Amino acid sequence: MNEQLLTTTASDMVKKGKGILAADESTPTAGSRLKSIGVESTFETRNEYRDMLFTAKRIEDFISGVIMFDETLRQSTTCSNKIPFVKLLNDKGIIPGIKVDTGAKNLSAFEGEKITEGLDGLRDRLKEYFNIGARFAKWRAVITIGQGIPSDLCISANAHALARYASLCQEASIVPIVEPEVLMNGSHTIEECYEVTDKTLKIVFEQLKHFNVLLEGIVLKPNMVISGLDCNEQADVETVSEMTVKCLKSNVPEAVPGIAFLSGGQTSDLATEHLNCMNKNHMESMPWNLTFSYGRALQADALKGWGGNNRELGQENLIKRAKENSLATEGNI
Numbered sequence: 001m002n003e004q005l006l007t008t009t010a011s012d013m014v015k016k017g018k019g020i021l022a023a024d025e026s027t028p029t030a031g032s033r034l035k036s037i038g039v040e041s042t043f044e045t046r047n048e049y050r051d052m053l054f055t056a057k058r059i060e061d062f063i064s065g066v067i068m069f070d071e072t073l074r075q076s077t078t079c080s081n082k083i084p085f086v087k088l089l090n091d092k093g094i095i096p097g098i099k100v101d102t103g104a105k106n107l108s109a110f111e112g113e114k115i116t117e118g119l120d121g122l123r124d125r126l127k128e129y130f131n132i133g134a135r136f137a138k139w140r141a142v143i144t145i146g147q148g149i150p151s152d153l154c155i156s157a158n159a160h161a162l163a164r165y166a167s168l169c170q171e172a173s174i175v176p177i178v179e180p181e182v183l184m185n186g187s188h189t190i191e192e193c194y195e196v197t198d199k200t201l202k203i204v205f206e207q208l209k210h211f212n213v214l215l216e217g218i219v220l221k222p223n224m225v226i227s228g229l230d231c232n233e234q235a236d237v238e239t240v241s242e243m244t245v246k247c248l249k250s251n252v253p254e255a256v257p258g259i260a261f262l263s264g265g266q267t268s269d270l271a272t273e274h275l276n277c278m279n280k281n282h283m284e285s286m287p288w289n290l291t292f293s294y295g296r297a298l299q300a301d302a303l304k305g306w307g308g309n310n311r312e313l314g315q316e317n318l319i320k321r322a323k324e325n326s327l328a329t330e331g332n333i
Helices: 003-013 027-035 043-054 085-091 122-132 152-171 190-210 237-251 268-285 296-306 311-328
Strands: 019-023 063-068 095-099 104-106 114-116 136-143 175-182 258-261 289-294
Touching: 003 063, 003 095, 003 136, 003 175, 003 258, 019 043, 019 296, 019 311, 027 043, 043 085, 043 296, 043 311, 063 136, 085 095, 104 136, 114 136, 114 152, 122 152, 136 152, 152 175, 152 190, 175 190, 190 237, 237 268, 258 268, 268 289, 268 296, 268 311, 289 296, 289 311, 296 311
Parallel strands: 019 063, 019 289, 063 095, 095 136, 136 175, 258 289
Antiparallel strands: 104 114
């Protein structure tokens, strides 16, 4: 484990003014996104879409890292000289990352709950990914709020898996993004979301401590504390900001260099507004940088603008959205 590499990389990932582009959609998910704009999903079209994103001019001004899927990490630009994406990003000063979990599966004997898999063989995969050029990784745990759930077992099992993953990453000198996501799906109130998020974060950091994970060498990727999508009363931006920051201050050690929120199904505009409000109202009182690690909230406009052939509009839309979120990391919108 190279502690200096881990701490430097983690700090660089959450630099003020920059965030992380999540472009780690699995092949089926990427296929669904392409289908939504009438484009057939093939190795070539997925390559072309990622190429459009990564080659956008000035992307490095707003993006510190890119999370990729295994296929994407091994791909190259579509221009004649075929520059590997890892080299392209490194040359721009953007850190390449890799999704390493194999998905959330049904938790046996616990109906309606999930456990993330992918620990088998992870040590060897991480060694390979490091050699290819990945310097950080991502593992997503899924916590659902519903009737009688989440169970204590679901939270503890997912926290345990996150900690094992994080420990293996650091052994390979790869920064782990620790992502415990309390889903927005459901009719729960923001108060219920707070309760579950508070409990989840508390157990996650207990497990990270048990596994001797270097907190200075991780990035936390949590959900915001927010009303369920189907809740009749949707909390306003100020309330989401206040409750999210309160929950983080209660559970996240100061040693963690930064927090990069997931968007979790929020609209692009709302995810930006929430991040901006948190930094505008609380930046001076927080020990860590608050930034973004968005997928759809960064890509939706770019995907629509690209439409399979309009690279210029797709890139223009991506940079516009990335710049807005960059400003939000400083509370400057």
